[in-house]
Amino acid sequence: MSSTYTTDSLSQFIKDNGIVIPGLLFFVKDANRHFVYINQELADFMGLENKEDIVGRPDSDFFADDIEKSYAADDKQVIDEGIVVRNKVELITTSQRLIQWHITNKVPLFDSEGKVCGLAGVTRKFEGNTNALHRSALDKSIEYIAANYSKEIKLKDLAQVCGLSLSAFERHFKKSFHLTPIQYLNRYRIQQSCAALSQSDVPISAIAMDCGFYDQSHFTRSFLHVLHTTPAAYRRRYT
Numbered sequence: 001m002s003s004t005y006t007t008d009s010l011s012q013f014i015k016d017n018g019i020v021i022p023g024l025l026f027f028v029k030d031a032n033r034h035f036v037y038i039n040q041e042l043a044d045f046m047g048l049e050n051k052e053d054i055v056g057r058p059d060s061d062f063f064a065d066d067i068e069k070s071y072a073a074d075d076k077q078v079i080d081e082g083i084v085v086r087n088k089v090e091l092i093t094t095s096q097r098l099i100q101w102h103i104t105n106k107v108p109l110f111d112s113e114g115k116v117c118g119l120a121g122v123t124r125k126f127e128g129n130t131n132a133l134h135r136s137a138l139d140k141s142i143e144y145i146a147a148n149y150s151k152e153i154k155l156k157d158l159a160q161v162c163g164l165s166l167s168a169f170e171r172h173f174k175k176s177f178h179l180t181p182i183q184y185l186n187r188y189r190i191q192q193s194c195a196a197l198s199q200s201d202v203p204i205s206a207i208a209m210d211c212g213f214y215d216q217s218h219f220t221r222s223f224l225h226v227l228h229t230t231p232a233a234y235r236r237r238y239t
Contacts, residue, residue: 067227107119144158
């Protein structure tokens with residue numbers, strides 16, 4: 001991306017050239033973190049009938065406070081410090097109240113004087129991005145987690161189902177998923193709990209146990225660490 005692109009010229013370039021990449025969510029923001037442009041994929045993801053409705057508006061108009069704070073922290077680094085955010089794995093709530101993992105990248109945009117005038121970002125669904133060389137082996141660990149996340153899972157069990165040594169398994173998993181196996185397992189459990197919290201009235205303590213956490217306290221700490229809010233607060237969002 002050329003450093004001479006401004007937020008306006010970049011969004012106009014995309015519009016003029018009709019750039020469409022299936023599954024890729026793209027956005028441009030100005031220095032005040034207001035949207036300048038989003039692609040149709042992102043508009044659909046957010047449940048917007050017209051993508052132009054987002055122009056000139058901040059994240060806080062569309063996302064819950066805890067999610068917006070996470071976005072703001074990353075945006076601030078990009079805009080204020082010119083830092084590039086690479087391959088950040090995050091859980092995002094869709095317009096249908098579903099939780100999906102995404103990998104997000106953000107880069108600063110510069111004006112003709114070399115000053116940061118905004119940012120551009122892309123995000124895509126996390127699933128299915130494993131390294132091709134080890135995909136078939138690592139997929140076995142993903143399937144094992146999906147089938148057994150409510151139970152105790154040990155790293156040696158995951159390595160064994162993949163036919164890899166523990167060190168090789170951890171190394172290849174981190175390279176492919178940008179997460180350690182434990183981080184992936186924890187986030188998968190959080191993902192499952194979000195569905196239960198938003199779509200049922202099952203007690204939080206029961207959801208904690210059903211999703212593989214030791215107790216409600218452990219569940220709350222893990223949930224807060226990943227989504228920056230508590231399970232109770234997350235549930236109230238949908239009641």
